[in-house]
Amino acid sequence: MVTNHVFEPLDPSQILASLWGGGGTLASKVTRSLSMPVTFLIEKLQALFPGETFTAGGGPRILSSGGRRYYGKVGTASEMEQYHAEKRSLQLMSAAAPGLCPSVISASHEGRPYLISDYLDLSSLSAFAGASSILARRLASELHTSKSENGKYGFECPTFCGATKIDNGWYDTWAEAYNAMIGGLLDKLERRGSYKELCIKGREIQEKVIPFYLGGRLKGVEPVLCHGDLWSGNVGADTDGNPAIFDPSSYYGHNESDLAIGRMFGGFSTAFYDEYHSLRPKSEPVEEYSQRLKLYQLFHYLNHTVLFGNGYSGQSMNLANQLLKSVPL
Structure with a gap:
């Protein structure tokens, strides 16, 4: 998810600073807002690693006497679903592609939700020659080969693409799963009452376009693990040039769908996609790839x-019109 094309990921320390309020001066509020979550997180780490000591490292960082660095954040009761979704997405991605995303060290979505993971010191993917190529290969050969255990499309719990809740569920076909994803967004827009024409077009997409392109004519699709929000702001490279992905909104679906937002907002070169598809060819019919x-x-x-x-x-409407014109009447 991006905000008006400005690629500036939110500083996690701002998240920590906003979690706790109460009375007192601004200075005391800020001190308390930072210290309370950090103390809570350190207690969790201390219980896991009793032989080590932990100190606040500034912002979301926690430092251990053993030399490891951790990333930690604490949420509110209203954010329990978000924390559970992020935990499960990261756990599944870590199992599929070890080291490609932060490893979850400790997390809970009950009561006072929190998440502790490895702290990754990341720079832009473009800062390291070869990092983009490595990412393409790891996506194609690892993440996008990890299939759902039940053989179905969807996900085990609601996830969040940006702040938008995606209800998910399990579906026998990819067309059904993607239809539900689109339908959930249209439901939200319809409730606002100011996007009537767009919603009408969106329902036509569900009725005509999704069955045409994602139905029986689409060959070789399997329910593989997708990041779900794979744009340049959710990708980086560590100090050794190893790529990493984070802030997922995962689901099991068609691998090509995971490449879509990256083409919208830039950040990935043509060589990245060429490398990816050299290992994982475009689905048949290949001539319909651009429409998919x-x-x-x-x-x-x-x-x-x-x-x-x-x-x-307006961009949504333009794209919907293009898609509707592309299918037979």
Whole structure:
């Protein structure tokens, strides 16, 4: 998820600073807001590693006497689903592609939700020659080969693409799963009452375009693990040039769908996609790849309309019209 094309990930220390309020001066509020979550997180780490000591490292960082660095954050009761979704997404991605995303050290979504993971010191992917190519290979050969245990499409719990809740569930076909993803966004827009024409077009997409491109004519699709929000702001490289992905909104679906938002907002080169598809070829029919890409991008344009309003509704409408014109009457 991106905000008006400005690629500036939120400083996690700002999240920590906003969690706790109460009376007192501004200075005391800030001190208390930072110290209370950090103390809580240190207690969790101390219970896991009783032989070590832990100190606050500034912002979301916690330092251990053993030399490890951890990333920690604490949420509120209203954020329990978000924390559970992030934990499960990271756990599954770590199992599929070890080291490609932060490893969850400790987490809970009950009561006072929190998450502790490895702290990754990341720079832009483009800062390291070869990092983009490594990422393409790891996505194609590891993450996007990890299939759902039940053989179905969807996900075990609701996830969040940005702040938008995606209800998920399990579906026998990819067309059904993607139809539900699009439908959930249209439901949200319809409740607002100001996107009537877009929602009408969106329902036509569900009725005509999704069955046409993602139904029986689409060959070789399997329910593989997807990051779900794979744009340049959710990707980086560590000090050794190893790529990493984070802030997932995972689901099991068509691997091509995970490449859509990256083509919308930049950050990945043509060589990245060439490398990826050299290992994982485009699905058949190959000649419909570009139309499938537009269909997968529609999810993200609709989501940005949900999040940010009219600035993206026109792009969503334009894309919907293109897709509707591309299918037989």
